[in-house]
Amino acid sequence: MSTSYLIKNVSVLGGTPTDLLLEDGVIREAADRPDAEVIDATGLIALPGLVDLHTHLREPGREDAETVETGTHAAAMGGFTAVHAMANTEPVADTAGVVEQVWRLGREAGYCDVFPVGAVTVGLQGERLAELGAMADSAARVRVFSDDGKCVSDAVLMRRALEYVKAFDGVVAQHAQEPRLTEGAQMNEGELSGRLGLAGWPAVAEEAIIARDLLLAEHVGSRLHVCHVSTAGSVELIRWAKAKAEKDGHWEVTAEACPHHLLLTDELAATYDPIYKVNPPLRTAADAQALRAGLADGTIDIVATDHAPHPHEDKDCEWAAAAFGMLGLETALSVVQQTMVDTGLLDWAGLAERMSYAPARIGRVSDQHGRPVAIGEPANMVLYDPGATRTIDPSESASLSRNTPYRGMELPGRVVATFLRGRATVLDGKLQ
Numbered sequence: 001m002s003t004s005y006l007i008k009n010v011s012v013l014g015g016t017p018t019d020l021l022l023e024d025g026v027i028r029e030a031a032d033r034p035d036a037e038v039i040d041a042t043g044l045i046a047l048p049g050l051v052d053l054h055t056h057l058r059e060p061g062r063e064d065a066e067t068v069e070t071g072t073h074a075a076a077m078g079g080f081t082a083v084h085a086m087a088n089t090e091p092v093a094d095t096a097g098v099v100e101q102v103w104r105l106g107r108e109a110g111y112c113d114v115f116p117v118g119a120v121t122v123g124l125q126g127e128r129l130a131e132l133g134a135m136a137d138s139a140a141r142v143r144v145f146s147d148d149g150k151c152v153s154d155a156v157l158m159r160r161a162l163e164y165v166k167a168f169d170g171v172v173a174q175h176a177q178e179p180r181l182t183e184g185a186q187m188n189e190g191e192l193s194g195r196l197g198l199a200g201w202p203a204v205a206e207e208a209i210i211a212r213d214l215l216l217a218e219h220v221g222s223r224l225h226v227c228h229v230s231t232a233g234s235v236e237l238i239r240w241a242k243a244k245a246e247k248d249g250h251w252e253v254t255a256e257a258c259p260h261h262l263l264l265t266d267e268l269a270a271t272y273d274p275i276y277k278v279n280p281p282l283r284t285a286a287d288a289q290a291l292r293a294g295l296a297d298g299t300i301d302i303v304a305t306d307h308a309p310h311p312h313e314d315k316d317c318e319w320a321a322a323a324f325g326m327l328g329l330e331t332a333l334s335v336v337q338q339t340m341v342d343t344g345l346l347d348w349a350g351l352a353e354r355m356s357y358a359p360a361r362i363g364r365v366s367d368q369h370g371r372p373v374a375i376g377e378p379a380n381m382v383l384y385d386p387g388a389t390r391t392i393d394p395s396e397s398a399s400l401s402r403n404t405p406y407r408g409m410e411l412p413g414r415v416v417a418t419f420l421r422g423r424a425t426v427l428d429g430k431l432q
């Protein structure tokens with residue numbers, strides 16, 4: 001028996017307050033239902049359920065860092081109703097069997113739809129293509145393929161992958177990192193890395209791969225998605241390619257930026273606190289500005305979290321020994337509000353496009369997700385209080401891990417409720 005919710009005085013994407021009924025998994029015209037739970041949403045805005053194209057759920061294999069269940073708890077707390085789970089698990093998600101296992105675990109947990117990403121190469125080894133077709137045909141219906149964590153650095157393999165995914169309208173999501181240019185790299189290469197004595201990670205290591213992949217995608221007429229863009233130069237390359245692809249019409253490039261690259265900079269490495277160690281690294285303030293501008297003008301299509309949980313023993317150690325990565329699901333909406341909405345770069349509709357509609361389109365899941373908050377649509381929805389502020393306390397995280405770079409920071413906004421097909425996964429800010 002499902003509960004129905006009558007939501008009063010809610011502002012859809014910042015518009016005039018209205019009432020909505022969530023019933024049988026669908027958004028309906030408000031009507032009196034004596035058995036409906038009434039939610040007073042005065043001051044709250046309704047956003048479509050967020051969709052993350054880039055999440056690490058760690059299961060199978062690293063259940064000490066995160067499980068599908070805990071990761072989707074964190075997702076729901078952050079306003080997400082769908083996440084794409086990256087393939088660098090143990091074993092790697094490079095067969096129909098593993099992707100179906102992850103997909104099923106997501107269904108069983110019931111907090112968020114989990115769409116597995118399939119590996120491009122067997123074992124992420126970069127040597128031969130994984131069973132892309134079998135994963136696409138599996139119950140998990142994989143459409144996004146990535147060796148994320150590693151770059152598909154072999155140009156021939158990258159070309160073959162781009163060709164292969166055309167058969168089922170898939171996309172190759174590249175972690176752009178030229179391996180030889182980043183051997184031992186620890187932080188953004190610049191004056192600061194020299195001063196801190198940490199091996200530098202040059203912008204060109206990202207930009208060289210992006211440039212190559214753009215040309216390959218054009219050459220074979222396929223779909224390329226660029227993961228976690230971090231430099232101003234990358235934004236320029238993608239801007240050039242998008243204009244060309246639009247004119248050509250037979251290929252497509254999309255790109256994502258992560259909340260931490262919008263808000264944080266490499267100056268934080270001066271603390272030598274590995275909480276700020278991430279791949280790609282935090283870049284300069286000028287890079288962050290370029291990412292914000294690119295996200296505002298649509299060059300960067302989406303925000304993706306790159307939620308990367310690590311247990312404390314992998315992060316509470318010296319910088320060079322620490323794992324790369326930071327949590328992101330529970331703070332993404334607040335960071336994007338602060339960097340993009342409160343600065344006037346995006347309105348709420350623009351945020352919905354970049355955190356819900358576009359990621360669902362790129363991942364080919366827009367039959368259910370990334371749809372407008374409107375009558376007759378699936379009730380995947382967030383109630384958000386943009387006027388609230390909160391101080392981030394890692395101990396309150398729904399994730400199994402605690403590696404948030406925002407600990408102790410005050411961020412705007414609070415997710416009050418999240419609905420997945422009309423079921424409240426979060427209510428009054430609490431996991432249900």
Ligand SMILES: [Zn+2]
Pocket residue numbers: 148149150175227228279280
């Ligand atoms: Zn990556």
